[in-house]
Amino acid sequence: MTATTRPREAARATGAPRGGRAAVAVWAAAIVAAFAAGWWLRRAGIATEDDLPPLHARARERPLTWELLPAAGLAAAGVAALPVLAGRLPWRALPLAAWAGAALWAVALAASDGTGALTAPLDAPTEYPAGMAQLRPDVLEYLRTFTDRLYAYTTHVRGHPPGPMLVLWALESAGLGGTGWLAAAIIAAGSSAAAAIAITVRCTAGEDAARAAVPFLALAPLAVWVATSMDAFFLGVGAWGTALAAVAARRAGPAAVPAAAGAGILLGSLPYLSYGLLPLLAVPLAVLVRARPRRAVLAAGAAGLAAVPAALTLLGFWWPDGVRATLDTYLISGGSAQRPYWYFLFANLAVLGLLTGPAVAHALPRALGAAGRAARLRAAVPGLGTALPAAAALLGVLALDFSGVTKGEVERIWVPFAAWITVAAAVHRPPARAWLAAQALTALAVQALVLSPW
Template sequence: MIEGSRPQPGKASRRSPRAAEDGTELRAGPGTGAGHPAGRETGAGPRARGEGDAGHRARRIATAAWGASIVVASAAGAVLHGLGVLTIDHLPPLHGHFRLPPIALLPAVAFAAVAFAAVAVPALPSLTRRLRFGWALAVAYGSALAWTVLLAISADGLAEPFTHPQEYPAVLPAVGDDPLGWLDTFTERLPGYPTHVRGHPPLAVLVVWALRAAGLAGPLWAALLVVAVGCSATVAIALTVRGLAGEEAARGALPYLALTPASVWIATTMDAFFAGVGAWGVALLVLGRSPAGRVLTAAAAGVLLGALPYLSYGLVPYLLIPVVVIVAARVPRAVVLAAVTGAGAVTAAFAAGGFLWPAGVLATHAEWSADPGAARPYLYFLVANLAVLALLTGPATAMGLVRLTPGALRSGPASPDPAVPGRAAVRGVGILVAAALVAVLALDVSGVTRGEVERIWVPYAVWIGLAASLADGRRPLAAQAVTGLLLQGLVISPW
């Protein structure tokens, strides 16, 4: 792990070229740990020079646009639902129902989620700035777990989504004790399987089957696996950010990764598991201290990334993220070759087991075409899907995206306030955010994601939400937590 550089005793600390570029200065001080930036823990302070009123105005406009996109998509969806155009979506653009339970009937755990947010919003930025990086990662991961679980149990419980007859565990009797035989006949027997199984490749079912084979049967174990892996994306993404944008950018992102509004659907949809697998696949590309170690981690990255198309067909555009990381981090050819080899091994293993990915795509498309979801209006969901993405990523992401505009990246010198990310860090984060946004837009334009994207977008939203860390101050983090609480409290979701 890379800790901050330590100033030598008796010598004045000097600003490194990187610190000068980023506008951060390192100092040792009580409680901060040597080499940690002064003043970062408060999240307060003067904003970047050259930003001024124009920056404030841009953030206000971005926040207003964020809210307007949701209001307009909801209003248009309500009209379409009233006209009978949208028959299976009762709270468009979301696939769920609206609820407004009386406060007196809210369970105590709902107040526990509120209390946790009230403590985490001011505490997390301070902790992730002061602690050594490894401990900061652990605190962020623990916070993500607590936040996600508290949100889940304040509704219908952690395991409830996996008890649905259309979910993956429902097909386990068909798998029996012969997973290879089931895999070999997966495509031809697809029409008889539950909805989620028909819409996905077979690997997700095999993951749940492996849990049962290990003696961890039942929906609760499946939910625990999904939440644990999904929340671990917080750590994996932060490690990737450190590799591309520096440790301070990674520290700044941790609170926003932990308290993302997407946590509402991380508990629990299988897509959260996909998010964790993908995030670690990307992170492993930039890890590894020795050349041999880096090749080994890259091979593991290839296995994880190669597994993504066998977890969900909608994760093919996700592969743009690791490609961008490889280019931006200048990953050596030997590392890239190891990753490609790992991915190829996954494809070869499934082919040997009797499942050919192109045949699976064709079979699933035939099932999707006969499903009521295919009749949803393309143009409405082309726009409404992005409003759902706005909900998953939160208003702070809209504020942070302002700093990724070409004009904002070019204007003004770096801020003297270390609480404001420098231009180099902004560019590094922006690369990851842009890659995820392009991948989402490609999937959205394809038309195969018409509704129900609150779960489909989760693997992408955790990356796009990095932009929230570019919004300075504590209010954006509080806005993220409030968004998550409102979504959990007002929306009844099947996931």
């Protein structure tokens, strides 16, 4: 590389992405168009399942103002302090700081709805806790008959494998029953993804990229749906499974084997938590393709990956039958299946834009460009370590979107994917406070204007 091209390559790796301004304009226009088209469809009587399409939510009668002051204050502090902490903290402390920041951000946003805001979403009759009475008599019988009795379960239980209910059963068996403990587990798991993703980025792209990503992971707009949607728990499981896989692939000693096995167990549980999480496996696959781990690590990971499917199959739950039964209940439902496919094909991506924010829109052309050049040249290119996870997660979103089984309610479904796409924002040169502020303002605006059931 010549002396004249070296600064140019450095600018490409850390500077403003080409096409970024146009991407932000498209981001804003797509969101406006999605809500405008949703309003028109609802007025025409075509999309009546939701009050505020494309969101499964409704507009607040009175936008939040003073109620959001604590969250706004936290956002201001985060914009000021997070870039400094990300640059100066010892690495061992930084993932914990990212976790704490993400948890505080999610709780502060949810708390603006007042007392009980953290548990209210889980108290709904459509949610998982409402189905616990059917599980308690005999958990093994519940698993054996889960598919046969699917029509008798609550809405969210019908739409998922038995994994989420097993999580509730495990918490209750440990003396942590009730929606309060469940809310704590969801927030802890969902916000911990900021730490897990930072660890993964450090393994795939280096410490500088991980430090640049941390502020955007901690103040991500998707935090609006972390407290308290069960999909935030799914995010944590997938993120830590991927982080363990990245760590195992990087290590050379014997500790790599148990890390790989743990990664396999967590990642193998994803399709048993939600059928829609199967495409999320593209993210750890991309990480492993880049890392090229040893055969022993791959073998341990494969063994762990098979553990949960094998165990639940032996206990009586056959995953393909669950997919088929859930799809049948979906197709005959009077609501979700009747949503217009072509509208949500576009509008679902606009909702993804709300979860990831303008900073990611600005950075995404760089990330996708790096991934595309690497695939074309079959070689590493600058920025590939952050581009691969983001591109893999986006590919998973597109697969689900085109499938037609995610028509609406994707503000929670996209959460496990959106966090990985947020990694693309690491291309902004620190401290990038203007873009970090734009992320926080997006979350505050959504929370102020929209009343979501999650």
